[in-house]
Amino acid sequence: MMNRRTMLGLSGQAVLAAAQGVEKRPRIACVVTYWAAPSSHADWIITKLMDGYWWKGAHTPSRVDVVSVFIHQIAESGLGKKVCAAKKIPIFNTVREALTLGGSELAVDGVVLVGEHGIYHTNLNGQTYYPRWWLYQQIVKVFEQSKRSVPVFNDKHLSTSWNESKWMFDKSRELNFPLFGGSSIPFYFREPEIDIDSETPIRASIVASGGREEGSIFHSIDVLQSFVERRKGGEAGVAAVQCIHGPETWRWTERNPWAGQLLEAVRKRFQFAPGHFEKTVKSPGVTIVDYRDGTKGAVYAIPDVGWTYAGEIAGRKDPTVISMLGWPGPFAQYHAANAFEHWIVEMMLTRKEPCNAERLLLSSGIVSYNMESNWENGKYSAVGRRIETPFMHIAYRPTRGSQFETGPRPPVVPYIRGFER
Numbered sequence: 001m002m003n004r005r006t007m008l009g010l011s012g013q014a015v016l017a018a019a020q021g022v023e024k025r026p027r028i029a030c031v032v033t034y035w036a037a038p039s040s041h042a043d044w045i046i047t048k049l050m051d052g053y054w055w056k057g058a059h060t061p062s063r064v065d066v067v068s069v070f071i072h073q074i075a076e077s078g079l080g081k082k083v084c085a086a087k088k089i090p091i092f093n094t095v096r097e098a099l100t101l102g103g104s105e106l107a108v109d110g111v112v113l114v115g116e117h118g119i120y121h122t123n124l125n126g127q128t129y130y131p132r133w134w135l136y137q138q139i140v141k142v143f144e145q146s147k148r149s150v151p152v153f154n155d156k157h158l159s160t161s162w163n164e165s166k167w168m169f170d171k172s173r174e175l176n177f178p179l180f181g182g183s184s185i186p187f188y189f190r191e192p193e194i195d196i197d198s199e200t201p202i203r204a205s206i207v208a209s210g211g212r213e214e215g216s217i218f219h220s221i222d223v224l225q226s227f228v229e230r231r232k233g234g235e236a237g238v239a240a241v242q243c244i245h246g247p248e249t250w251r252w253t254e255r256n257p258w259a260g261q262l263l264e265a266v267r268k269r270f271q272f273a274p275g276h277f278e279k280t281v282k283s284p285g286v287t288i289v290d291y292r293d294g295t296k297g298a299v300y301a302i303p304d305v306g307w308t309y310a311g312e313i314a315g316r317k318d319p320t321v322i323s324m325l326g327w328p329g330p331f332a333q334y335h336a337a338n339a340f341e342h343w344i345v346e347m348m349l350t351r352k353e354p355c356n357a358e359r360l361l362l363s364s365g366i367v368s369y370n371m372e373s374n375w376e377n378g379k380y381s382a383v384g385r386r387i388e389t390p391f392m393h394i395a396y397r398p399t400r401g402s403q404f405e406t407g408p409r410p411p412v413v414p415y416i417r418g419f420e421r
Contacts, residue, residue: 034118035080057407154181187339234397
């Protein structure tokens with residue numbers, strides 16, 4: 001717990017650093033649901049903010065200081081307690097205390113919200129009720145009472161519902177703070193190492209990747225959005241969402257040749273035999289995204305292809321295919337998160353969003369309606385209903401490139417702290 005004397009001392013050090021031209025290290029409060037294993041998102045993200053991360057082939061020291069932590073499921077988070085004790089970082093009992101460092105006003109320069117993993121219930125639609133909106137609401141309340149706001153990072157999608165997600169996005173605009181989050185995969189290594197330029201005439205896109213559950217499908221949808229937002233005219237918003245499970249996935253593909261041609265490009269990219277996906281995928285699924293400007297999009301639940309994008313671009317004979325594949329080291333290190341940490345740090349230093357927060361909002365909404373599509377009035381249908389989304393008329397042009405990781409991949413190194421539980 002910091003007292004007034006300590007806080008005044010820190011303020012004096014900040015003034016001296018500024019006078020000497022030294023970059024000020026932002027103080028970060030971390031608000032998490034659960035921190036119990038090296039495979040939990042809290043461990044992947046926060047420890048890299050503490051110990052540094054790999055970026056463009058080199059280990060990069062972090063330029064921020066984690067000064068406080070709140071853990072919702074503290075009793076189950078033994079690893080988080082050990083890490084914080086080793087780093088001498090206080091764990092506070094409330095979100096408010098973590099942001100005010102036990103005082104009465106906001107006392108940090110940024111907030112990292114990791115509301116992923118933990119023991120939470122799942123609804124009929126298959127959505128896990130991680131309390132991101134509830135935790136974010138408490139963060140916003142401190143901002144409002146302090147009449148000051150700081151950048152916020154939110155891991156994965158904003159919330160399970162469009163209304164809550166939209167409220168979270170709107171609060172970032174109302175209170176004028178940068179908002180960043182979503183999936184780490186759009187920032188991961190690519191094969192080939194190419195970007196899609198803004199104003200590219202993209203007609204249709206698919207993403208193929210494993211898993212139909214909420215968490216997996218969000219990664220795929222956020223990857224889709226990171227590409228399609230770069231189309232000519234920029235993002236125009238989403239008109240409708242539909243989800244199909246099972247064999248009807250392939251019948252829908254037959255009726256939509258644009259999707260079949262792009263899926264065939266993915267098959268050839270991995271040199272699979274003709275008909276490979278139809279013959280081998282046990283639980284296929286497709287999320288269909290219709291955009292307001294007529295652009296077509298789909299996400300296929302297909303294993304063994306990493307996250308692979310295929311796009312039909314006007315004027316090009318063949319589809320553009322870009323894959324995000326694999327990572328070195330034990331799963332506990334999860335090097336897909338390294339670029340995430342780099343851009344979190346950049347946002348905390350510059351107060352500029354690494355990518356448009358509108359993308360995070362649209363990805364959150366698409367996931368929400370994807371999960372809702374197959375259920376209506378308590379009844380499940382493998383062929384989900386098409387949900388019209390006229391309210392998702394979010395239009396913007398991306399202001400920066402994709403900022404994906406390049407260069408040599410990180411080496412395999414032992415887990416750095418000597419304890420894993």
